[in-house]
Amino acid sequence: MAFADNLAALPAADLLARIELTRADGVVETIENRPGSAGSVRLYAWLARQYGGIDAAAAEEGLRLYAEHTLDARQHPGKHPNIDRLLGVLASGRVWQVRLEEA
DSSP, X not given: OOHHHHHHTSOOOTTEEEEEEEETTSOEEEEESSTTTHHXXXXXXXXXXXXXXXXXXXXXXXXXXXXXXXXXXXXXXXXOXXXXXXXXXXXXXXXXXXXXXXX
């Protein structure tokens, strides 16, 4: 299935303003709920609810759900930072804690 189809099957995330991701080493990253990243907010929110954070299992599922964009991210590192983050989880074994911030 395509990313758009996978995304349509996930619960809406309209009430979220952003997602804050934190690693044990203190790194903090944010995904804002705005055009261009709203799909990632929806996907990451679902992953966080299903897995309790972004670990290897969540990353694998996220990469599957990103579908055609995952291949593009592998071919063009840096083009899809939210997918690159999931690839990084698989490569490093690091886990992201997720905080969902409502609007």
